[in-house]
Amino acid sequence: MFKFSNRHKQIITTLFLLLLVGGVYLLGFYAGKDETSFPEILAYSPEARETKNNSNDSFDFNLYFEVWNSLKSEHVDKNKIKDRDLFYGSLEGMAAATGDPYTVFMDPEETTEFYEDLSGTFEGIGAEIGMRNEIITVVAPLDGMPAQKAGLRAGDKIYAINGESILGLSVNEAVKKIRGEKGTEVTLTIIRGDDKPSDITIVRDKIVVNSVKTEMKENGVYYLQITNFNDDTQILFDKAVSDILLKDPRGIVLDLRNNPGGYLDTAIYIASDWIKDGPIVAEQFGENKRTEHFSRGQARLSGLKTAILINEGSASASEIVAGALRDYKKATIIGKQSFGKGSVQNLGDLSDGSSLKITVAKWLTPEGDYIHDKGIAPQIEVDITEEDILNNRDPQLDRAINFILEDK
Numbered sequence: 001m002f003k004f005s006n007r008h009k010q011i012i013t014t015l016f017l018l019l020l021v022g023g024v025y026l027l028g029f030y031a032g033k034d035e036t037s038f039p040e041i042l043a044y045s046p047e048a049r050e051t052k053n054n055s056n057d058s059f060d061f062n063l064y065f066e067v068w069n070s071l072k073s074e075h076v077d078k079n080k081i082k083d084r085d086l087f088y089g090s091l092e093g094m095a096a097a098t099g100d101p102y103t104v105f106m107d108p109e110e111t112t113e114f115y116e117d118l119s120g121t122f123e124g125i126g127a128e129i130g131m132r133n134e135i136i137t138v139v140a141p142l143d144g145m146p147a148q149k150a151g152l153r154a155g156d157k158i159y160a161i162n163g164e165s166i167l168g169l170s171v172n173e174a175v176k177k178i179r180g181e182k183g184t185e186v187t188l189t190i191i192r193g194d195d196k197p198s199d200i201t202i203v204r205d206k207i208v209v210n211s212v213k214t215e216m217k218e219n220g221v222y223y224l225q226i227t228n229f230n231d232d233t234q235i236l237f238d239k240a241v242s243d244i245l246l247k248d249p250r251g252i253v254l255d256l257r258n259n260p261g262g263y264l265d266t267a268i269y270i271a272s273d274w275i276k277d278g279p280i281v282a283e284q285f286g287e288n289k290r291t292e293h294f295s296r297g298q299a300r301l302s303g304l305k306t307a308i309l310i311n312e313g314s315a316s317a318s319e320i321v322a323g324a325l326r327d328y329k330k331a332t333i334i335g336k337q338s339f340g341k342g343s344v345q346n347l348g349d350l351s352d353g354s355s356l357k358i359t360v361a362k363w364l365t366p367e368g369d370y371i372h373d374k375g376i377a378p379q380i381e382v383d384i385t386e387e388d389i390l391n392n393r394d395p396q397l398d399r400a401i402n403f404i405l406e407d408k
Contacts, residue, residue, distance in 0.1 A: 064090070088354070096170055100359050101131035102345055104172055108353035113179070118262070120209040120230050124179040125186065125202045127152055128260035129171060130315075130341070135159075136166055136174045138190075139339055140258035140313030142209060143227055150202040152188070154258055154313030154339075159197060160189035180204045211262075212236035214243060221404045222249035223397075226270070229262020229317040234269055241273060241300050251305035251404030253397065254321075257335060261316025264293070264344070271321045272296035274306065274330040281320045282368070283344055283361040291361075306331040307400040310378060315339035322376050323365035332403060334380045335396045342372030 068086060072078055088107045095105040106114060116122040126145025129138055138156040141148040160166060161177045169177075178186055187201045211233040213225040222244050226233065244252065264281075271280045276299035279292040308322050308331045319338050325331035344361040364370050380403065382396045 111355040156190040220250040225255040229266040256318040258313035259318035267317035327366040338375035340375035
């Protein structure tokens, strides 16, 4: 779940994506005539000098330049090494050094791809991946997209891409290898549960995600699926709510399965259509600082019996909605344990078109439940078997519909 900082825009999303532009702690650089010599530091900021002099974790920034010069002058392929790659690679490493897989530096190309993902249109396999226990893991294959059609599932652990091991790679590095032009193939070596490794070959395609899908069932149950909390979600959700109020169904099945997350504001807006008053989610910052985000108060759907479907691919903003409606007893949770992403990221645009995503807070449900790494447990657990998938059966949805039709 991400949130654009106040420096730029406001956003928040999961799934799944340090600034040294002009220097913050480092300062100016001087480009000399000799290509192999790294630019000199012109100055330190006062904060950096104080850190160097007073901290037990003191360091000398000149060591950075020693490494730069050594690589440029001694590496066997020094003529192939690009300054740009060294520079951006060092920023990626700085973010990775936090040990937090959700704190990420993205170069301009990665930033463009990230915004394309949020817009709902891009080329690739149509799956959200993340880091779990230091293993690249499928968070959610998007409904109807190439990854899902090829058999990729939430929870699959990826060990190789096109036969090349990805152990030790960051999520961004793995994404670069998986993405590609429409019509090309990528083969993922995955491990599912206790099974042996197997290969899944996926033909990349243009991915267009309409994040809200609806269907009025013949039995009077309204089916509302939200696949992401993206740019189009709030508008499409409002249209769905208008349709729901017009048709006056017996109840709603809100399907958040394989929803990897999205904008925090959108999650709050959607949850507010069931919850009239009170906090939807709380952000817990460092130094015991806490911010609560309250309902917008519309509560247009509060009187309708609701079941929420979740599974291992439900993460971040989708967990915020499910957790809030559970805590206020506005819905019953059905399915499988959710992914468990309970952190908040600020996403800030940098001056060269790159961006930095920083984990700034933990989030908690209205009752103070911190779901990170444990997820949200369904109140009614329903599994989907291999046989169900092969025979196009959906026992989780069936159970949710039956729940709505049961006497209140």
